[in-house]
Amino acid sequence: MATLKDIAERVGVSITTVSRVLNGKGSISQETKDRVFQVMKELDYHPNEMARSLVSKNSHLIGLIVPYIDHAFFSTLTAAVEAACYKAGYKLFLCTSGGHRDREREQFAALRSNNVAGVLVCSRDLGAVSNLADIPQVSIERTVDGMPSVACDNYQGGVLAAQELLANGCKAPLLFGNRIVSMYLPAYLRYQGFFETCRKAGVACGEYYIDAEDLFAKDLGNDLRRAKERFPETDGVFATSDVLAARIQSASRNMSLGWGDDLPMVGFDGVDISEYCRISTVAQPIREMGELAVKILIDWLNGEEVPQSSILPVSFIRRDSSDPKRRG
């Protein structure tokens, strides 16, 4: 069976260079890479990562747990995390839980048994995190005692959303979002910033909550009807994610509810959908958050000191949905 040495000799480079090509580390010329892969094929060489990682104890595998990969926030985040892992010579082991606690717990077990070096946590069931307590973990948009976390400035995001609706002259804004049942989720600060800004302006706002786990608002039609019944005077909407905002806009047009096209609306996240649907939004720096979380985790794995809490700034993007000149 061929060894790294055989490959290095035939290519005419050092073993270290071959190893760096295999691990995707360091800058190696395209020509050398091509030649290494070519010779690997000729000699039928297949490095066995699993056997190797059992010996070296570093699998160079990073786990990521997200509830839904087909939700724009998490797919954008995953793309950023994967790219950052790749640059650092790590591979990503992705787990999605579909929001099921039970499944998430099994995913944690799978991460452990596949010897991940560290885990990035965007799970719903943070109680289960303790199952992995001995493995370095960094959370994203979740806050757990003793675990380094990366989040956006949710409170300021809520403030910006409220300010935009108030600037549109809203007297009865409505917050429409997922119920937050866990103080682990800093998104509750998003709600707080919104409510406090409205209160300070002397404006009373409505609150309509859908199920905490239902990020896609599966029963949106009925929820919108109920929200309209309960808060008929609503003259502006803060949807706490862009996916919700886009779905509200689309559904209310179809239902002729009179929301969406007619009322100012602000979303949250800053994913592509908000651009396509011309929805004003509070943008999280999603890619930067993913990159920072990977950096913190790898620094930790390398024995460096890491910050406990990193809060990245949000920004407001004004589009048609809250621009009085362009709406309607």
Add this chain to the structure above:
Amino acid sequence: MATLKDIAERVGVSITTVSRVLNGKGSISQETKDRVFQVMKELDYHPNEMARSLVSKNSHLIGLIVPYIDHAFFSTLTAAVEAACYKAGYKLFLCTSGGHRDREREQFAALRSNNVAGVLVCSRDLGAVSNLADIPQVSIERTVDGMPSVACDNYQGGVLAAQELLANGCKAPLLFGNRIVSMYLPAYLRYQGFFETCRKAGVACGEYYIDAEDLFAKDLGNDLRRAKERFPETDGVFATSDVLAARIQSASRNMSLGWGDDLPMVGFDGVDISEYCRISTVAQPIREMGELAVKILIDWLNGEEVPQSSILPVSFIRRDSSDPKRRG
């Protein structure tokens, strides 16, 4: 160190039951699952999948290669694939290549060295597939000799898109899409179906291509200007993906190009974005395609005979973008 037997005894079930809970196989009551996990924690039991899979030769790991996880077609597909793998007791090892051939080749090497049982292939560089020739592989929306594939009926999709524009009275429809450089991609049939249907109706259509790898149309503004210069008479657009359609709609509104709101437009894929943006589309049965690909791969792993080519039907969804009564 605790064993499966210790857990089984303490829970009061068979070793097989404990094993099934760990592998996520079979239907086990929630109560039993909870109890097994509880006892695992008490006894500090951690099954080592890696060591186990080196012995059993079945890692119960399925690899999936997609170019971009943050593209709606691939994130929807990935969610379906992951859920189907989970149901069958397999875990998903996701690789994204960012459309880079070089990186894709490294991903293939990573899949091999992590001992995946099989691979689902949505890669751009199908030349590299031969590197994994000894591992069962099923392709999705790609056709490679000798590899089972799952695709939608692309030709019929192109026909439906053309018929819709013709029914809108278009005399100069434009196909706007990624250049297809590889006959591996059955999406070229999508184009063919469109052109042939227009030709049969005696209508000449324009063709504007962006880079084959650039699924997000990064330079869309300039491309739209160039397309408009080259085909000023355009009175209808077939955008060959929903992401492209949504981006064209949004950009042309911002640029006041006079496309999007004014011209009938049809997209392709049937992802959520098309619904949010009220874009008519040819819907691929993406979830069914993902589930079928997983089924074929697992059947193959179990030694069963599998079909070489599976073509699933598409359907047309009419929305505002091609409905003369609602556009504008």
